[in-house]
Amino acid sequence: MRAKRTRAQQTDERRLAIVAAALDAFVESGFEATKISDVAARAGVAKGTVYLHFADKEALFEAIVRDALSPVVQGIGAISTDGVASVRSLFEAFALPLMLDIVESRRGDVLRLLISEGRRFPRLAEFYHAEILTPAKAHIQRLLCKAVENGELRNPGLAEYPLLVAAPMLMSVIWAGLFQRLDPIDFEALFRTHLDTLFMPGA
């Protein structure tokens, strides 16, 4: 039995519980409609404890979203494009599972949250733009250039607009949040069709 944890460990666990609870609550209800008392209850701590870790509701919100996004930031930096023969197969191997994960997981929830609240948290929008969108755009662009070199792309002009490549993913995230229960979409098939549109057939 080593159930005994140190004081510091308990504190850390509590902080993590608050972060997790807050993410759930914000995702479920949005910023304004989320009550700190609800976050505390979900985390199994008293209201005041939330304020030991975060100065106020806004700070909690920003910290939560940043925390949830930072693994994405890391992930983007880690992708390499060296020695890639077929860009399409790279997309199928990496981008497709990534997209399916984002659409259905907590990461998609955070993205939806960011889309919903970004207007009122410009700092978060800036963070997301600087740390995620811009690197991701650059990365996609590198891949598209390589695809152009390989003659894989149907429309070489796409290399100028990497966002067009990512648009279906964004749409899927939103669809998943709002309409999937009404009108389910097969996101994998959708994404494969997207790839068929971008790349030469039989590549």
Place this chain on the structure above:
Amino acid sequence: MRAKRTRAQQTDERRLAIVAAALDAFVESGFEATKISDVAARAGVAKGTVYLHFADKEALFEAIVRDALSPVVQGIGAISTDGVASVRSLFEAFALPLMLDIVESRRGDVLRLLISEGRRFPRLAEFYHAEILTPAKAHIQRLLCKAVENGELRNPGLAEYPLLVAAPMLMSVIWAGLFQRLDPIDFEALFRTHLDTLFMPGA
């Protein structure tokens, strides 16, 4: 007939003023953060007057959004696809200006509002899905089928996924709301590149 309006006309005008004010307010601040007193002030009426026309804040919100979307509903029903020779030219003639309008106008604001609050107003999401998305999807699909017939589409499989055609518009609306000030995009060029990707060259 002089400037004197009938009682009924005055009432209608007031209702319209409230609707317009509420749309502005909700678009600007979202549902929770919008105060009825602010709506009333913008509309130039007293707080109580808002409650003569709408049962409560939620009813006001839903009515506003429905109202704002209904012209779109009408518009979609009115489009005809008879005797169209080039689907691409149809997109360029109609869809491009429509998209630019949506991205930059009040309609885009409403769409962003719907994306933000849709989770907490499932009835609105259902309305939007039934009255706008589904007809719009059907319409695009008809056009894509015609394009397939004409041999215009690079990837005939697209006809099964009309949402892929609309994805860049959705992305543009979101970009316009969150990132345009940080990193401006030329939406027209983006959309033209999208068309170049969908359609055969030299069509």
Place this chain on the structure above:
Amino acid sequence: MRAKRTRAQQTDERRLAIVAAALDAFVESGFEATKISDVAARAGVAKGTVYLHFADKEALFEAIVRDALSPVVQGIGAISTDGVASVRSLFEAFALPLMLDIVESRRGDVLRLLISEGRRFPRLAEFYHAEILTPAKAHIQRLLCKAVENGELRNPGLAEYPLLVAAPMLMSVIWAGLFQRLDPIDFEALFRTHLDTLFMPGA
């Protein structure tokens, strides 16, 4: 029966009730220890009503104190020194009752409140200094100069320090608040002895 009051009259009455209740509460407990809910309960209104009339607790406090002091401001301006034969008899006729009133009435409470909270409400201290202390000092000084002319003053140098004439009043106000119940003082006799000290005997 004209018990029927107009809406505006009722509102005014409510405001007055709040002002009176707040004065009582602040005098009794000081600024920090006074609860808005207590003020509201004393005034017989809901908590929110207090905020219809005053922006926040500080605004309420300042308004209350200013209101309570303004009749004093008026009173000081109205005193005349023309054609006064004996300054001492003037003091006996006017200053003595004034002092006794201040020591024992609501006005004394306000003065004690100001002394207690003045540090944290510098604007109030400035107001009091500008609108009450300075005119009062000037007035006393005019009287003392006349007394010097008349040869009534034992120490003509007093005319330079009118505050010395007022000091016993201030002391009495503080004594009344803190020690009168422990050790009662006859304020009238005290003040007469003060006059005996200031003025030549048999004047």
Place this chain on the structure above:
Amino acid sequence: MRAKRTRAQQTDERRLAIVAAALDAFVESGFEATKISDVAARAGVAKGTVYLHFADKEALFEAIVRDALSPVVQGIGAISTDGVASVRSLFEAFALPLMLDIVESRRGDVLRLLISEGRRFPRLAEFYHAEILTPAKAHIQRLLCKAVENGELRNPGLAEYPLLVAAPMLMSVIWAGLFQRLDPIDFEALFRTHLDTLFMPGA
């Protein structure tokens, strides 16, 4: 004996640090507005440590004020009036520097604190009355009686009201706290004029 202090000494030092910090804090902000965490931070100890030495905030407050006043209690008991030739010169030699010190030092701060909070801490008011005011009054009275014997006093009736002699000091303390920055007074000159008023000229 080296720099190493015993456990008991350390504890005493800590207690003194808390007392000093608390006095500063209470003087600066008053009872309600002073936070225990602030006291602890100023004293360089943890919040809990304050509670090892004082049962609660009220006990801390009362202890602080009593501690701060006790040297005054001692001082008053130590003054002797034996073999004094001129009471006025005694006042000039002792009371004048004492007053200037009180007005400008920490002792004046404590007096202001007592005036501000005395209503809500009746035990402190009683302590101050019993241990300081009453002995001080008695002492002044003895001096005044001697002055009457010497024929120094302009108004022998003053001997019945020793508070009148002290009133300018109280006024000066309050003035120093509230108005000195707006309208500076020369407290020494004020006090000399006071003595000139009390005592026969050329004494």
Place this chain on the structure above:
DNA sequence: AATGAATGAGGTTTCATTCAT
């Protein structure tokens, strides 16, 4: 003895909603 994380009662303030005029 000392710490400081945790608590939760309690305070201020906001605002959707009502209703007498």
Place this chain on the structure above:
DNA sequence: AATGAATGAAACCTCATTCAT
């Protein structure tokens, strides 16, 4: 039909106090 003063529930946040370490 229109008003806007009044309400009071409910949210945020603070801080005196406790207690496990």
